[in-house]
Amino acid sequence: MKSDNFAGIADYISQRRAQAQLSQEALASALISNNDLFADVDSLAISRWERGKVSPNLRRQVALMEYFGDKPHTLLCDPSFELKQLPSLDAFNKMMEQQLNYNHVMGAHPYISADNVSFDKLCKQADEAPQMYNWIANYHTNLSRGREKWSQSFIKSLAAVDSTEVSFYQVNGLLAGHIFMVKVTEETFEQLLHGKLNDNELTPAHLIAAEQPGCLYMLSTYLGGAHVSEDFVAQLLFTLVENPVNTSFGYKARSDIGIKLMDFLGGVVVNTGEILSERLQGAKYQGKRRSYVSFELQRQVLIASPLFINLIRNSK
Structure with a gap:
């Protein structure tokens, strides 16, 4: 035994x-x-x-x-399992602090006190979910300056699929963050990351069951403040690794904080969107603002990430 x-x-x-x-x-x-x-x-x-x-x-x-x-x-991730020379979270925490001091386009919520550390975590079965789907659609349309128009019905139809992972972070009644992740085949995953299939062209027919081998794709996410950051990142990462049939994770970073996070986790850039002219639009990559930068992160790479190990150890 x-x-x-x-x-x-x-x-x-x-x-x-x-x-x-x-x-x-x-x-x-x-x-x-x-x-x-x-x-x-x-x-x-x-x-x-x-x-x-x-x-x-x-x-x-x-x-x-x-x-x-x-x-x-x-x-x-068991704190009793000795890991020699495991880097600390200091660099990651410093990056988060710097990013969350910027305006909400970069990831800091303008209506919530930085001193507020309590939050409610809601799932897709919550009574408030339909309203929040509408907010997510508005958020994404505004974030992309209308380049990608989403609707409440589009979000709701994908959320209805059992394998779709949805979390809402609420502080004093305000939506302070969300995670909206779908599961797709490798073929659909590659099409999404390389821009051959637009995010708003996804339908429930593209999604697969949780128990099927496939890839997790972050359709939409927002981190609105330091008070939810640790739980937010830990859930994001653990969702990928807890099921061994989840082979990889994909994400289109549309802001600077998304690129910084992928850098810490070892994500590989696979494609970039159009070059943007306005200073605060999109995500900065190799000196230029892009409508998005798509990343792929293999499950084995994530599990070996010091950031992932530290976050899960600290949450126990």
């Missing part, structure tokens, strides 16, 4: 190798065959990992745990 108690990665590898009845040489050979991340691994490397002389990087730790049939996010 497998043990789930490990002091850290050295203890984990030693225990799991013994349970699998593998020599260090056999484990190295198996890992090389299983994943290109281990192309240069040999029995000496396994020995050094087990003795704690060297720790495999986080990407390799994730791959090791998946090789042995474990859930990497469950182990890595």
Whole structure:
């Protein structure tokens, strides 16, 4: 029977190798065959990992745990599992503080006191949801300066699909943030990220069930203040990793804070929208304002992200 108690990665590898009845040489050979991340691994490397002389990087730790049939996010996000040289949240918190000091186009809510740290979190079954769908449609139309017009009925039809994830953050009756995420096939995912299918052309027929292998696509999101930021980011990330059939995450950043967040998480730029002339429009990328910058984030990369691990550890 497998043990789930490990002091850290050295203890984990030693225990799991013994349970699998593998020599260090056999484990190295198996890992090389299983994943290109281990192309240069040999029995000496396994020995050094087990003795704690060297720790495999986080990407390799994730791959090791998946090789042995474990859930990497469950182990890595446990505060009792030692992670050497895990970067702190200081840089991320500083970035958030800087971004949220700007006007609401950049992500700070103009009607909520910065001292207010309490909020209500509502789901799509809430009585207030229909009104909030209307607000989301208005928000997106205004954010894109009318380039992409959304409607309440468009949002509502996608929210009705079981796999669609919706959260509203409310402070003193004001909508202070939202997450609206849909699940699609890899083909639809690629079309969305590369601009071959516009967001407002999505229909319920494009969406797939939660239990099907596919990709999560952030249709709309807004972070309105520091008071909801930690819960907001933690939910956003955990939604992707908690289900192993969610292979990747896609997002079109339409503001600077979205680009900053993707930089911290290791998102890869796959496409950019049209160049904009006005200073506060869109998202700044490589010195130019763009209507959007689309990112793809692989599930394994996210799980190995120090930001994700720190946020989940801190929430426990």
